[in-house]
Structures are given as structure tokens and as C-alpha cells.
Amino acid sequence: MRWLLVAVLAVPAAGALLAAFLPSRAGQVAGTVAAAVTLALSVPLYRDSWFSYGPAAVRPWHEVDLTWVPGLDLRFHLGVDGVSYPLVVLTGLLTLLCCAYTLWRAPAPGLSRSRSLRSLAAPGGRRDPASSLRSLDRILPALGRGHTLVALLLVIEVGILGTFLALDLVLFFVFFEVVLLPMYAVIAVWGGDDRAHAARKFVLYTLFGSVLLLVGVFTVVVSAGTADIVALTGGGELSRGTQIAAFVLLAIAFAVKSPLWPLHTWLPDAHTQAPTVGSVILAGVLLKMGTYGLIRVGVGVAPEGARWAAPVLGILAVAAIVAGSLVCLAQTEIKRLIAYSSVGHMGFVLLGIATLTTTGIQAALIGNVAHGVITGLLFFLAGAIKERAHTGELAQLGGLREQSPWLAGLLAFAAIASLGLPGLAGFWGEAFAVVASLDKGGPLWTTLAAVAAVGGALTAAYFLRLLRRVTHGPAVGVLDPPGLARAEVAAWAPLVLLALVVGLLPALVLGMAGDPVGALVEAVGS
């Protein structure tokens, strides 16, 4: 089974090459097939067993441990366990859905929609500080085809999967960074009218996080003398001071990626400008690298630091929930609203992590998966609405159920799932983050639980406001076409099903995570 681990990374990488170098349509098909194979290969990584007598806190189901750079003592160490497995499968699924979606409708590069070509060609035209983007714009006609987009999506997949699978800190950092530039290109080439600014902000802001991550990683590696996550988990080798320093660095880095309020402002811009598939990947799995990293690397490697920072993390998480929800209540653009909703949802996930209890971290894991499924679906739907109505302004939308009842029904389903209706996927993570915080006891955590629960009510308020504006009332404008394409149904159906199935059978995600999280919490010894 070890070759599977390598194959899960090699297949999308090969698919990316094929997609990039084959002619347009063939490249897209080849890339989509690679994504399908990746998903098919990731599913059998599951192993229904747990080695309860291992010495380490991380006991992977499968492992690959090869020498990579002997001189620097770097190892190519991959592994999968109950914490990473659901995220690996989710990444495989969302990438496949996005690739398949581009087969049906490859978004046109932003250039063809904007007027910037003429202004760029004219000497002394509008000054654009993004010179890199200007050169990108020149080669767009060749670059901005569907197959390039598929290739970039696959490169992103390699990075995300690698991040979830890496059991070596340096390798983890490398994969973490692989994602950055392709995502930049996706936003900068296929984005909306203000894509240059959004892409630049995304890349610079997350690069700032990456620098801290690099420093944090090497603080740990140099102090402990090893980069092996399995050996490092539990933080035995590190002094308290080192752990606190390392955790602060790592936590800020992951907080930028997650994003945790107030380090979130790259997200709304990136989401609003990114093409539909970009938003889906971004919200669905890319943000999860931050929360996953916080659990596996932050909490695992520097538990003393985590315990020290937990109250601050908890307060910030609850601030994110409340601030995200309130800002959503005043949003006027559909994609921006959904982007801000991610801030609130990730707040619940981070609250779960901040409790440092088994309940809380398990809630964070299922919250992660649920948010990926539901927000992925929401962005697909928002993209479909924007494409049809040619606007995302809530004031210019309305009466969706009069014109396109199925689209309205699906949007209602996704919104209801996202507001955490019990019985659907979103409920478990949010409710049990609150339960975990309450369980921790004490005035601080009890207050945090109560405020987070109020945030849950605010979440309902802004999603119902969204539905009221978009689906109810008399029809505004024309939706073209009103019906759903078969490809859209095919791309959305798995997400709808998953939102329902994970909601009804949360053990699908939580069952396998229970023991590894228990071992982690035991090692952390909170």
C-alpha cells in the first residue's frame, strides 16, 4: 500500500504535465482523468485499524520514509491517518469536480472581459503597478485556456495533498508553498475585473505567513535536531520558551491561511475575484491547510506553546465568529458574503482547536470537512448565479425561485446546511466546538461558548437575509439560462449528498479520527 501514497501525489503531477502540454481539449480530458484516478487512489488509503500500542502520538496507517537530501538530513516522509484521511479524500473529490466542471465550461481569461487590453497596448496607458501581471496579460491568449487551468488545479492538488500527507516538517513547508503560485495564477488570469489587486494581495499576504512558517519550522528543526513530525509530536525535546516562540510563529502563519480574524482580509478579495473553480478550491480545501497545520504541526509539535496561547486563540476565534457574522449581515455582494461566512465558520473550527480537548479537536476536524463540502457547494451556486445574472450584487438579484426553482432550491439547501442545521454536515463541528468550550469550564471558556452560540444565531440571520434577497420576492432581471446544465448537476450532486450523509452519519469522519486525536491530546497532555 505504500506505493499508493506516492501515487496519490505522482498522478496529479503527471496529470498536470499532460494537461499543460497536450492540446486544449485533450489536455483538459487528460487532467480530469488524472484527478479521477487520484480520487480513486486516495480512497483505498483507508485502513480500519489503529495501532494502540505504538510509542508515538502519530501512528500513520501507511508510511513512506525515504532519504531525500542526505546532506541536509531531509527525508521524504509521507503518511496518512484518521486526521488527514478525510481531508485527502475531500481534496481529491473537489479537484475532480472542479476539473470536470471546467470540461463543461472553461472560464474565459479575465482579459477578454475587461477593457485593459487596449489601455495596455496604448503607450502611456493606465499605470498598472503589477508589472508581472502585465507580462502575464501579454501571453494570456496562449495561456488562458481551459487546459492550463486544469493543469494549475492539479498542481494545487499536489501541494494540498502533500501538505496533508507530509510527516516531515520541511517537506510540509515545501508542499505548503507549492500551492501559492498556481493559485495566484488562477486568480490573476481567470479572475474578475479587479483580479490583479486581489491576486497580488493574496500572494503577498500568504507569503508573509509563509515567512513566519519557515522561521517557525526551522526554530523547531534546529532546536530539536529533527524534522520528523512523528518524533516531534508531543514536544518532548523542546524547552518551554522554544515551544512558545515556535507556536506563536506557526500559529500566525496558519492563522493567515485559515484565516483567523483579524488576518483574514485577503480572503474576501481573493474569493470575489477568483473564478468559480478557484473559489471552490480556495474555500473547500486550501483554507484547511491552515487548520490542519495548526492541529498537526502547531499543537502537535509545540503543545506547551499551544496551552500558553489557547485563551488568546479562543478569544480570537470567537471574535472571528461574531465579526464574520456581523460583517456578513451588512454585505451586499453574494460571493463576498460567502467569503466572509468562511471567516465565521473557521472561527468555530479554531475555537474547537483552541480548547485542546478531544471533543474540540474532533469538532474542528468534522467542521473542516463540512465547511469544505458546503462552502464548495455555495461557491459553485454563487458562480452559477453570477454567470446567469451577470451580477453578484444582492440588490440586483431577487426572485430566483420564480425563474429557476432548482437553483433556488439548491441555494436554500446549501445556505441551510451552512447555517448549521442539525442533521446536516455543518451542525456537528459548530455545536461541538461550543460543547467542547463549555466542557472546558471556567468563566472564560463558558463565556466563549455562549458567545459562539450566539454567533450561531447570527449565522442563521445572515444566511436567511441572503435567501430573502436572492430567492424570494418578485423576479429581478433575467437569468440566462434558467435551467441547470447536466454538468452542473453532476458537479453539485456529490456535494449535496455529502452534506446530507456526513450530517446523518458523522461517524464516517469522526470514527477514524477519534483514536488519533485522543493520542494527540494525550501527548499534548492539556
Place this chain on the structure above:
Amino acid sequence: MIPGVLLPAVPFAAALVGLLLPLGARKAAATVGVTGAAAALVIAVLLDKTESSREWVRIGDLTVTFGVRIDQPAALVAIAVGVVALAVQVYSITYLADDERYPPYAAQVSLFTAAMLLVVVAGDLIMLLVGWEVMGICSYLLIAHNRHLPEAPGAAVKAFILTRVGDVGFLLGIAVLGIGAGTFRIADVLAHDYSATTLTVAGLLLLAGVAGKSAQFPLHTWLPDAMAGPTPVSALIHAATMVAAGIYVVTRLYPLFTGTALAVLGVMAAITILLGALAATAQDDIKRVLAWSTVSQIGYMAGALAVGSTAAALFHLLTHAAFKALLFLAAGCVIHAVDSNLMSRMGGLRRDMPVTFWSFAIGLGALAGLPPLAGFWSKEGIINAAHHPHGAAPEWVGWLVWLAALAGVAITALYATRLLKGTFLGEAKTHGHEAPPLMRWPVALLTIPSALLGLAIFWPAFREAIGLEEAHIDAWVLLPVALLAAGAVLGWRGVPTVPAFARAFWLDEVQHFLLVRPVRFAARGLRLADEAGVDGAVEGTGRAAVRLGQQVASAHRTGLPRAATAVLAAAVLLAALGVIL
């Protein structure tokens, strides 16, 4: 195990099938909806007393179980839900004959039925919460159903948000109980030995959810607005079942409620009884009269719980389900016939709609507590329980509930008489016609329990099932009967409309001022702070970096003499440093 789980599962399956039907498939949708409700009713009748559970999921050291807990009250409430759901499904076929979105409507009613039955049989608090919230979302969807009412979407949002505000407490209450017991299984929670403080806190938190769902003061304002939903939905969700679910849940967890919690419930109930009844006296919209009446009647049930009698509460829940469903469906026949909700446009409909008139009259008689109709016996039970309180609550709670309940009897008789007179008697302002058979029959059949269900108090098996005491008729019975007569006379002679009653003491405005406006204000302010402050800092950093770069760059573009000076100065500086170090 199997029948217990099937009870919510069958209507749930009907809902899933119904939701996937195309909009044109009316017949299929009607068949699926009616079959689902009928099957649920059959299963409910066949239910046995069982308790079963298996692990659903473990989160940390907390266990969530999946199982049913069916006792005799649960079975009776399940039957009531089944009967009303079936009546409503059949009735809706005709009532929504011209509605293009009938298939999703029928499916949502099925989904609601499933959720309500899940609440009834749930053996675990988290399962109960699932049903509880799914009911809320169905209520939201169905209130917003009518596309021709501009106020419907707003009313739907209001209903969901207000109940959700209460549910913040409900979730926290469940969490407190679950954390204490290590499991959310109701049997284990009831068996667990909590400290008194924990119980009081958990009880008060749960009551917040109950107040939201059961439209008790101060979270009651959504229910009258919810009348924007189609009338059959009002009958099912906003009269017979969902709003009573809060009461049912309290009976289910009754041993957990301490004296303090019950005292709070008693005060809430007394206020709600009077508030709802007074507001009902001044409404022109017949559905709003009935909605306020529902608020008031659920207050009676809450009052019964506060004074220690779950049996009286359950009895009134069952009779209320029958007569209030009857009243709403009959009101639907009237609205269907005259195409208006307003009493001022009705009157004298008795001759045109005799079946509806007599059914409505029986329903109102039962509501007012006219002996020997159903409401008389159940309300008498509550008044009697309040007169002889035996719960954990302090004694003054009994007095409070007793006085409010007695005053409520007179006011209920007043508005019931006013409603009957304004709609069916007096001068005819419009013409109606008797409703089509599929609407008429459910109404006619619901008159049977509305009239006779109260007599079940003389049936020992029924008394035993819900723990009811024998009816004891003594001189005290005359007091409510006399109050009823006085109220009816006043209602017949007519009373002037009091603005405070018509606007329900302006509590909507108070709520808007205290809750909605501050949140909106905070939202706008925070958005501004987020964009200008937090994001402004980020953008500012970027701009500052660019500006700094430009300045440094321009500093490097300088003439030869100054550059040469700079180089020399630097060389001297470095040399000096080298010597010193």
C-alpha cells in the same frame, strides 16, 4: 426498535421523494404526501412502549446515541401529529389547487411531519435537537411559500431567527446536560445526579428554547406574523404540533426542572396567557385571532407544567391539537370562499357555509372551554392543578397561574364569541360557498375529537397513559363556567378595540428597537471597521512599502558629486568602524 424508527423515517422518505419530483407532478406529489402521513399515522397507532439505543457517534468522551424512547404520552402525541398531518395533507390538495409550487410544499409538509415525529420519539437530546431545528426550517420554508404575499419572506425570517435566538439557550442547555452525564441519551441524563445549580442553569437555558419554539413571552412575536404561511400549514405547524413541541419536551425532561426554573416558567406562562388572549380580542384578521389564541393556549400548557402537572399539560396539548387544527382548517374554508382574511369583510356566512359554521362553532366552544366539549375538561384540569399545586415550584406560582388561567377563560370566551359573530352571524357582507369535499371532510372529521376527546378523562386507560387524575366536579367548576358566560356576553355585545391590544402592547416595536436595530447598527459599523480599519491597515502597509521603495529608489538617482560624497563618507565610516572594533 423498528416501528419506532420507522415513524419519522417513513415521512422523511416521502419528503425526499417529493423534493425530487418535478413541479408539474401534482398527482404524484399528493399521493406521496398523503401516503407518507397515512403511513405515519398507522405506525403511530401500532407503537408499543419501547426504549432502545445504539451509539451514533462519539466525540471525545461524549457519546451521542441513536435510539427511540417511546412511552404512552409519546405514542399519544404521535397519533395526534399523524391525524393532523394526514388531515392537512388531504386538505392541501384542494386548498393549493392553483399553486404551481405544490410538490415542494407537500414534500416540506412531509419533512416537517418527520421532524416532529423525531422530536416525539427521540431517545437522545441531540436527535431531539435535529428534529427540533428541522421543524424550524420547515416552518421557515412554508411560511415563505406564498409568493403573492410581500410580507411572507420577512415573516418567515422573523420566525426562524426568533426561535433560533431561543435555541442558543436550548443548545447550551443540552450541552450542559450532556457534559454532566457524559452522554446525551435521555434515559441516562434523567438518571444522572446533577447538582442543583447545574439543573437550574440547564433548565433555564432549555426554557429559552421552549419559549422560542412555543411562542411564549418574550419570544412570542413571530407567531402572529407566521400566519403569512398557507392556512393548512398554520393549522399543522403553528397551532397543533410544532408550537406545542416545547411543552412536550418539558414533559419529557420534567424531573430535571427545579423550582426556580418552574417559577420562571410559571411567570412566563401567566404573562403569555393574558397577553395572547387580550391581543386576540382586538384583531381583524381571523388567522391572527387564532394565532394569538394559540399563544395564549400554549401559555395554559406551560402554566400546567409550572404547577407540577405534566398530565394536565399533555391533556390540553392533545385537545388543543384537535380543536385548533379544526379552527384553522375551517378558517381556511372561509378564506378560500371569500378570498379575504378580514372579519370586517365577512359576516353572515352561516347560511352559505353550514358545515363550516357548525364545525367552527364546535371548535370555538372547545377553545373557550364550553362544557362538555374537549377544551372544557383539559382547561378545567389545568385550573384545578393550579388551585392545588404540587410541583417543585413555590406556592405563589400556583396562585399566579390560577388567576391568569381564570382571567384567561373570560377573555377567551370574549374573543371566541366575537370571532364567531363577526364571521358567521350578523349581517352578510359577502357571499361564500361551502368548501369542496377534500377540504370539508377533514374539517368535519376533526369535529369529533374536538367535541369528544375531553371525555377521555372518564376512560381509565387514557388517564393512566398520561398520568391524569380522575375528573372531580365540585363547586369550584362553577367559577370558570360563570367567567365563560360573562366573557361570552361581553363578546356578543361587542367591546371597543383597544389599540394596545391590537398592537399586542407594541412588543414588536420594542423588540425591533432592542434587538434588530442594535444588531444592524453593529453589522454596519463592523463592516466599516473591517474594511477601513483591519483591511485598511493591510492595504496601507502595501502602499507604504511601495512609497518607501520609490523614495529609496529616488534617493539612489542622484548626481555624481553627491554620490561620490556619499561613497567617500561611507568608506570613512566603515574604516572608522574597522579601527574601533
